[in-house]
Amino acid sequence: MTIPSDPLARQAQAFAQGAKLGADHLTALTNRQVNADTAQLPALDIALPQSGHSPNDVLSLMQDAGSPGTVASAAGRYFGYVIGGALPAASGARALLSAWDQCANADTGPSVMQMEQTAVRWIIDLLNLPAQTGGAFTTGATVANMTLLATARDTLLACLGHPRGKGLLGAPALRVVASAEIHATVLKSLRLIGLGSEIIERVPTDTQGRMRADKLPPLDASCIVLAQAGNVCTGAFDPIGNIADACQAAGAWLHVDGAFGLWARAVPDLTNALTGLEKADSWVVDAHKTLNAPYDSGLALCRHPEEMRASMAIGAAYLPPTDPSPADLTPEFSRAARGAETYAALLSLGREGLNDMILGFHNKATRLADALRNEGFTVPHDVHFNQVFVTLPDSPELCAAITAEVQASGEAWFGGAAWQGQSGFRLSVSNWATSDADIDRLVAAIVKARETVLNSQAVA
Structure with missing residues (x-):
């Protein structure tokens, strides 16, 4: 050659x-x-x-x-975590962007920055967030949560008379109020910004995994309240509107972790569960999950972009003073133009395609839950979005063996889980490539695995 x-x-x-x-x-x-x-x-x-x-x-x-x-x-028979696949246009965009090799700021990548800024604007519109909302792409939900929680921390401390430049030394104490089922990435983010995860005032959840707004402790202007749009096991949405009203009355900051679930806001048939979302102060959503953009594509959104910039901005003598760099809104200084892949994903779908894909996840999850119930399994929650937690109440110890059997078979993949004291497994429907036939194959694999496990126990 x-x-x-x-x-x-x-x-x-x-x-x-x-x-x-x-x-x-x-x-x-x-x-x-x-x-x-x-x-x-x-x-x-x-x-x-x-x-x-x-x-x-x-x-x-x-x-x-x-x-x-x-x-x-990337194929349709993966149901572990909420990973999704990569839409064709987004996957092709990643290849094209690799050849361009652009750094995401206006000086080194003007065209990709235009795509990122357009994608942010589209998403703010799709989620029906306040017009003044600003945002930027991050590596994923963890960094997006960290970015916004640092912004919340700094903003509240400044209001309490402790300027950003002083850090946490001698700072007034802040309170963190969160759902008892808040996601682990939020806990990690709290540790990274110096607030810790042991100080959280936990709010009980209902039988669907939603935070109970009626159990919120008395709030004040030192509180960061953490809600979630999409329980990791059940897909349920916290009553964000009610929580937001309590936060606004007290001067507290409301942050919503909606890594996979926030996309339901863009679907008319699902959006009622997220009534009042626009009243929050900050939101996290991932494009690589429900939207099916490639990794990495988290997004940090804030209704107070000037506060976000005050916490995250970077300056150097060789940088133009008004350089519109993502480094002014997130921790990273230089990075790939990951938002351009999200631009490609959204442009390829359009509003109708996005609606059909996301609603399709919900419909397939509902079909999956119904089929497993018909086979004698228990799904102890309503199907709120795309998550299905499955158990066998009379013999929960079988669930781990069934999970391992299906994984080893190669027919499908999902992981074990525990929710509200119940052992089982969790199925996430989040890949654009997943078909009804894939759902049928998954159900058949689970039923076959149960038979294999029961037969092996009988022989033993």
Whole structure:
């Protein structure tokens, strides 16, 4: 094979080879086992060579040894966590953006910055948030939560007479009020910004996993209240409007973690569960989950963008004073233009396509829950969005064995879970590629796994 001498031609050749191998990987996923085959991983764990390998040899090694060792989460039979896939336009945009190799700010990537800013504007409109809302993309929900909770911390402390520049030393105490079932990424974010997770005043939840607004403690202007749009096991939404009213009356900051569930706000048939969402102070949503953009694509949104900028802005002598950089709204200084992939995803769907995809997740989750109930399993909650928690109340110990059996079969993948004292497993319907046939195959795999586990126990 002739290697071009021109550097960019060599890069283009390697880029084309990588794209071809990626396409080969995708077309093989439909009938491949979902779990990873790790037998070839030792081939990747080699000593760094004295002389480098050619790009083609590098890519071939990665494909031959690495592709089987991936989990087929891009295909329709993956139901673990809320990962989703990658829409065709978004996946293609990632390839194109890799060739462009732009850093996301106005000086080094004007076109990708325009795409990001447009995507943020579209999302604010789709979620029907206040017109003054600002936002920026992050690596995911954890960093987005951290960004906004730091903004809330700084804003409340400033109102209490403790300016941002003083940090936490000698600062007045803040209170954190949250659902008893708040997500772990929010707890981590609290630790990262110095507030800790042990100080949380936990609010009880109802039988669906929603925070009980009637059980909120007395609030005041030192409170950060954490609500969620999408319980991680049941998909249920906290009564955000009622919580927001209590926060506004007390001068507290309301933050909503809606990593996967906030997208329901864009669907007319689902939006009633999120009435009052616009009254919050900040919101987190992930594009790589429900929207099916590639990783990484979290989004931090704030109705007080000037406060967000005051907490996150960076300055340097060589930067223009009005440079509209994402670094002024999030912790990162330089990063890839991840928001351009979200732009591509939304542009390819349009409003109708977005509605159909998200409503489809809900409808398939409902179909899945009904089918499993008909097979003798228990789903101890309403299907609020795209999450289904499944258990066997009379023999919950079987759930872990059923989960392991299905994972090992390669027919589908989901994980074990525990919710409100019950052991079971959790199924997330969040991939655009998941079909009704995939739901049927999942149900059949679960039923077959139960039979296998019961038979093995009988023999033992």
